[in-house]
Amino acid sequence: MRCLRLYRLSRGRRIGEHPSMTDLTGRAVAVLQEADPQQKARLARVMAADWSNGEIAERGRDKPPDRPNRPTHPLLKRPGEVPRRRINRGTAGRIALLHALAHIELNAIDLACDILARFTAEQMPDAFYDDWLLVAEEEGKHFLLLSERLTELGAAYGELPAHDGLWQAAEETAHDLLARLAVVPLVLEARGLDVTPNMITKLQAVEDHESAAVLEVIYEDEIGHVAIGKRWFDHLCGTRNLDPRETWLSLVRLHFKGQVKPPFNAAARDSAGFPADFYEALALP
Template identity: 50%
Template structure:
């Protein structure tokens, strides 16, 4: 007698609880592929579905520091500065794998299979981004975990674990949207240093992140419609409540607009 088919809830939980960098990236891509190919049963709407962990597993050797204690990278072209840049980007993409997995696993039961498919696709993208950046670190003679990393990135997930709209407002529509703003300047600096390989990585990430913000915005607007709430005012309220930083210009208005995040959303909160 054959056993029960594997479920999407258990698969997502397993990926979240994979701590090794390469292992987590592989697990995220496998979950997304197995789901796309119909190999996993949808169980997130059942009482016995796997519970998502409060925190994912990360590498044991990763030193996490509060934002205020992070060493300044600077904008110079020194070897140390370049290494710190690529390590910081790798950490952002590594945590982004878990943010997308948790989004699918924690809220997929209420939001449905399209929601799960969208965010597992994003998790696979983030895993690919991390793999590219990890290989970049290896080319520089380093590795992920060689430098301290920002401990605050998961805080947004914990602060918004109660509401998919709040999570969408903060993670795709603030944190990932910020990536749209800062990546072009980083890309220009990398090109100025003659690093065509690094520039291609950043161009790929920027293209994908526009789509990720668009997915988050799409689902946020859908929830606002279901709740009969005005999207812009609702988003601004979530940002004031759950985002401790500031929305700082300059903004990449064209990329944000392409992602469905119009100026009407964020102009009133810009500092």
């Protein structure tokens, strides 16, 4: 039985739905092909609800695009060319932070949908799709929460430059689900667990409790996303008769272009079932 924890869909459940599209990969590809950020988030949430309600009849075989569609703004730059976000620089600093996080969440919607559509040859159980649809739904929720908060601060997503580093990780791991799970949830999302509590503390210190509350929602959900990544990474290692720790270290060294660096939020990582003996080895000098 499919079991999927969903939040109430905002602004109308059927916004942007494609009623004739009854297979999952077709719906995931439709999200990837949607350029409007708000609509992309809503399509992801409706897709998750329809899977949960049994309205998506088949998994399908639609192939995802090499790159998702994007709006004309924000302007994408190299990571080093995007200005650093400083919360203590008044409203502009907080807007820059929330804008950067919104861009991450928009990419995260596409990353979840790409996993749903790209790796159908793996013959994964329904629970795998339950989990990644939950991720897609929650990433959509996160984007909408951040977008709404930007509006309250007099800004909007797309007004500041952003970088394309997250999708580069998707391209690097497009050939293998195990590599994708090693890098995206277990490096990139796990890094979010390390840095988000400090951002929350800084927002609270400048009395932006509304933005802090949004990040608290995101932080709690992301623990679950890392747990999902670890669960299915371990599952695939089992089916391929591989040692999870040694395989993860090898795949990260091969496919992740950045650094896995401390400080680590060991408590949150432990809650996600991601033990220190995996990642601490990569942080050694």
